Amino acid sequence: MLLPIIDFQTEINPQKPTLILLHGVFGRGKNFGQIGRAFSKKIQCLAFDLRNHGQAHSGPLDMQAMAEDVIETCLHLKLENIILLGHSMGGKIAMSAALEKSRHQAEWKQIFKALIVADVAPVAFSLPYQQMAVKLARLEFPALLTRKSASDFILEKVSEAENAMISMWLAQNLVPGNFPYWENNMAQIALDFENLTQWPAGKSLSTFHKPTLFLRGGKSNHLTPSSEAVISRLFPNFLIETIEESGHWLHAEQPEAFVRLVEKFLEI
Known part of the structure; x- marks a missing residue:
């Protein structure tokens, strides 16, 4: 593709x-x-x-x-x-x-x-983020009008997002608004995450x-x-x-x- x-x-x-x-x-x-x-x-x-x-x-x-x-x-x-x-x-x-x-x-x-x-x-x-990917894919977001509010929400709800730098980086994938949604395909990332840890x-x-x-x-x-x-x-x-x-x-x-x-x- x-x-x-x-x-x-x-x-x-x-x-x-x-x-x-x-x-x-x-x-x-x-x-x-x-x-x-x-x-x-x-x-x-x-x-x-x-x-x-x-x-x-x-x-x-x-x-x-x-x-x-x-x-x-x-x-x-x-x-x-x-x-x-x-x-x-x-x-x-x-x-x-x-x-x-x-x-x-x-x-x-x-x-x-x-x-x-x-x-x-x-x-x-092994990457420490597989469980985080699953949690992120399942998150139900309230209305979040800014990336900062999205970052704060992720930091509160997902323990694997260890600090504000990681939560803000993750929040860059979120389209904020009254009905926020992931710009990336977070569900597919969570499903196939183990493939990313492999080497042939x-x-x-x-x-x-x-x-x-x-x-x-x-x-x-x-x-x-x-x-x-x-x-x-x-x-x-x-x-x-x-x-x-x-x-x-x-x-x-x-x-x-x-x-x-x-x-x-x-x-x-």
């Missing part, structure tokens, strides 16, 4: 190198507004709404299918020089796009030039030899030293950089350091 696009330029030039931003679970392309605008000063930059997030409302949450969505959208735009940057779930999808065999394999390999993965490793792991270890994966940057938060445990052996096998041309003062939400917690390391890697 073709994905909705957030364009940080006035128009898209297919010939230019293009940095494509892929968000995490419960996110949407608009979450990258600050860093997207920063990147767009030096490189053409787009963000996608991944399936069941933002304006993309359909389809099961399946890592390979979501990677295929990204590939098909890039080919539809006729982009010729692509760098994928994915955070968390978006990082796993970006890695899948690099390693899985696509039905557009020959064309895709030619235009996919580099990979950036933010605070996630190519391994299966039993499948025959290719190796991605093009430049690859892994960014990790110094206060996060999502990308550990023990996963480096797997990374080196699948992505032999890799570099790991650490943003010491950041947790899992690198681009939100330390946007300047995040942008600086990406620009250094891309030499822009």
